[in-house]
Amino acid sequence: WPGNLLLAAAYVSDAQYNRNVPFQTSPQAIRLYYFYNHWMMGMATYIFICVDLSLALFEEPALFPLPFVATALTEVLCLTAFSVRLVHFAKVTPQMVFWKDMKNICIMVTIMVTLIDLIIYGSLAAVHIHSIRWTRALRPVFLINFPESRQTRRAFRSIRNTLPDILYVFLLFLFSVLMFSLIALKLFGDRGLKTAEGAPYFTNILEIAFELYVLVTTANNPDIMMPAYNVNWWYSLYFITYIIINTYIFMSVFLAVVYNNYRKHLKAFHILKVKVGTEFVVKEATWKQLAKVVAPDISSSHLELLLRISDEGQQGYVDKMSFLRLADLLNIQVVTVNLRRHPLEAWVPRVYQSSMSLLVQRVVRHRQLGEEDKQAIPLGGWIFVWAYDVIILINAIFIALDEKHLFISYAEWLFLTLYIIEILLKLYTYEPRAYFGRKQYWNWFDALIIFAALVATTASAAIQSARKYNSRQILDIVLILRILRLLRVIITIERFRVIVTTLINIGPTMLTFGGLVFVVYYTFAVIGMEIFYGKVQFFDPNFTSPDALVCGNPALKGSAFARDRYCKNNFNDLASSFIVLMELTVVNQWHDILLGRGLTGFCCSLEWPGGFALVTHQAAKLYFILFHIVVVILIVNIFIAFILEAFFVAY
Amino acid sequence: WPGNLLLAAAYVSDAQYNRNVPFQTSPQAIRLYYFYNHWMMGMATYIFICVDLSLALFEEPALFPLPFVATALTEVLCLTAFSVRLVHFAKVTPQMVFWKDMKNICIMVTIMVTLIDLIIYGSLAAVHIHSIRWTRALRPVFLINFPESRQTRRAFRSIRNTLPDILYVFLLFLFSVLMFSLIALKLFGDRGLKTAEGAPYFTNILEIAFELYVLVTTANNPDIMMPAYNVNWWYSLYFITYIIINTYIFMSVFLAVVYNNYRKHLKAFHILKVKVGTEFVVKEATWKQLAKVVAPDISSSHLELLLRISDEGQQGYVDKMSFLRLADLLNIQVVTVNLRRHPLEAWVPRVYQSSMSLLVQRVVRHRQLGEEDKQAIPLGGWIFVWAYDVIILINAIFIALDEKHLFISYAEWLFLTLYIIEILLKLYTYEPRAYFGRKQYWNWFDALIIFAALVATTASAAIQSARKYNSRQILDIVLILRILRLLRVIITIERFRVIVTTLINIGPTMLTFGGLVFVVYYTFAVIGMEIFYGKVQFFDPNFTSPDALVCGNPALKGSAFARDRYCKNNFNDLASSFIVLMELTVVNQWHDILLGRGLTGFCCSLEWPGGFALVTHQAAKLYFILFHIVVVILIVNIFIAFILEAFFVAY
Ligand code: NA
Structure with a gap:
């Protein structure tokens, strides 16, 4: 192709994929730019990022331990790959632009810092001194800053833009919490009250402020109120006022501010910024x-x-304007109304157009039919129409019954056959390529569920007849597939379909959102592992040694944490950390999980050596408040805003 | 006045107070209508409604017990008053209209039913048979249906209009919960797992469905997950999926639907419907x-x-259109820009306009001044400007310190004097009637706080010097007033003022909302008292008999309810019931409070007589799910929608 056309194509492609990268316009540079944008290169970068992030699974504290040498070498390899990618980019883009871009600086600094950290940690490890691999928390920087994760970066930028507004509300909220703490200290501090655990009640202003902060998440309600309420009925008014103002009003204001900003920035999401240097026709x-x-x-x-x-x-x-619009046009998903004829109509037109065949088609298609066409279905056809709703119902009853009975296991084959017949009938009626169209989620779901169930059931039966034993895993899968089939009920009710379709449509945006959550979780998990590693141990549930009962930490003796068998809620590896962070996101029992009685390994007992416990204790509080602000106040609210917006648009 | 003018005035007054009552137009009827609308009549009705509602405080189970005869007679008195009011209204309005209005029918039926209930209960009580006064739950009907509580009724209607949309989402949500229950039963049911309390884990589909419903409120997270998670890491994925879909997505969808409907109906709130029969100029x-x-x-x-x-x-x-607009105009709060001269300016113009006096005014007014005027303030003036911010800061430090020290108690007088001087200076600068204008919340707040503190501190000092003893109540009040004074810091920061002002502006709407909450709480409280009365007893906290430790119910031995000293969370009187309902609204620990382990008096122990316990247990579940749907899913979401809307409008 001539050079200009190549350049123009590069511009349009940039616009289509929403890229905004200035590049040199010499033919050589453009070719290099094409190579840079090749999907293979992007894919390779992503794979290296994944490998780099997954290293946390193999490093101490590890889910699958590997020696330090192996993980260190892998990390160096990844860092090299990132450097190569960055150098390639530097060749493509003008130098001035390259050095002005914060993303590139970020990546470079992170690579350097990680290398230094690796060297220090390695040398210290060689002389048997244990230090902290703190740059592991920086790994998500690569995920965010490479051009491929534009959406996640945008989400971050949107959060950053929300921060000033959030900050003012947060300061006001903090002020309110402090005011209430002061009142609580004065009202309850010198009464000698005790909590249910026997600890002094509301005697230290910082403790009170923290407890009241926890109350905002509702996690310690009504425990925090009981000692005062038991003394006098009227003191409950203090807590009710607090909950109305801080838990309800302030948390709603946070949602309002996040939502409001999100709406503002949402518009920016949809605007394509395209820069084309010269005018042309x-x-x-x-x-x-x-x-x-x-x-x-x-x-x-x-x-x-x-x-x-x-x-x-x-x-x-x-003209130029229309040309620019091309980018938009290419992003529009044109829903092609399918007027293609059914293959069978071309092959055996007589049979396919026979009155019997037409009746079958009408019956299968009946939900999309108008009133007139529906009246053309005879009574026998109507029985058939409702047959599949009845089948699903009977299937549900069979599933609820015990599946070990032989008769029921035979019935399963019957149901599978019926469902397969249904899909075949639909393929007979609708044009197959239209039926499996890109947006036909339900049809795909239907076919996949049935196909997977067929495979799994066959596998299960084969194993059972060959080896006379049931594989628990395969049975579980068969079972879940069987139950998921009941979701088909939703398809039959229009209003349900609307709700579910709205939720499915925000799926892609939710993926971006998932990236955001992952980055935050990863960073907090790595930091959490460094602070709380080994404080709590998990033993097999059947293990009843005294150690197992206190999660391997004598300080947890008699604590709610051990009593509720929370031992597996620990920061001893990446997977566990993610689960704990999920629990902290839900903010229930989190003060039990994290505070005093759990991860810090510091319980209410006073025998625990003072200084260290105090330090971990305070660190845990800070860690937790920070996590709460970032995840619950910011990210969960963005999530809610997404769903609200989607429904406002849909309704 | 001539009859026509009287009629027109009645119409306009109707429009102004947003009444929509057709009435007969004979002069006699209009006079009767005027009498009906007289504020004394409305006030009297409200007083009778209050008396009727407050009867629940004096009836068994009572906070202040009164004999049945006394409460019954009072109730009959109230019912008579309601009947008279209704008859009066029937005289005013055309018969057809009266009998078509559901409100009147509602009131009549409730009066009849209550009388019958009273007679039955009374006769049975005379022969010492205890029955249930179930019509007590209907008392809020009077509050809702009298024309005076138009706003609350409108809020109810708005909820009723939201119900169809909510219903579809709720059905889908229930379907989802049932699907997950089925999966849970199949996955975990036959593994012989035990919960932390030793109960069988996930073996009964109804139990599972209820537990999963509770998980939606996050109250039993992570406890519900731990047994499965302890067995296998992968099972946590089931719970994470559940939480994302049901706790986050579905709960947000409920908010979206409520909010969306609220916005629709909000518009209807602002439209005045005025019907005027004849055209006139x-x-x-x-x-x-x-x-x-x-x-x-x-x-x-x-x-x-x-x-x-x-x-x-x-x-x-x-003309007619403009005349109708009058109603609107009378509702508009015209903010009169005050150009009235200060009284001092009229009395002693020389002194008030002297350069010293002008400087004082400029300094006091400095926050409202433009840049030029600010530059006219000399350095000495600026010190004065910031003096009061410094004073509040020092005051905060003094409050945080112990107030028992003599020096600090003297300082309190100093601070009070300083604040009074500040208010006097402001009154010197601003026109007093403008300063205490209707919308000048902050000035009112300032003056009230300082005035109340002055009175309370004086009273406290007087009591102390006269009787050598401190009244705890007065000290508490003095203290809270003193701390509330720190709220003045908010006034000094513009951004804070905006947020707080927005919140204050939704105050009136919040009051309507409060009426709604009160009605729902009252009904649930009365029902709750009938079902759960006496199941749990509260003993003085210092009382350590074995009975006190199990809240007077042996079934609670070893339960979380007794361990956490929740005994005062009971339905033994109206006040306690309201507090419990408030705790249930916050949905934390509610499964502990209500279920199995608390109010039902049915614990995990199997010694409890089977049938009765089972009945109460199931009643408790139903009661609770209903309360959750009405209060948390509907009302709390409306509350959040109010705040969101207010902030979207403000920003
Ligand atoms: Na909670």
């Missing part, structure tokens, strides 16, 4: 050629449609 | 006379302004 033929380069899998009819829109005056050329 | 003089009748406390200048707006063409008369 594109001839129709060139335009078509160009579109073919950018989107090779586009159909000719789609292309023709786009051209009609781009070249409104039918003047034979596309 | 009002002369200017008549108009003024009319306005004076409707709003006797209106100022002449305000009236003149209204007339200018109503009579746009200055034609000397007001």
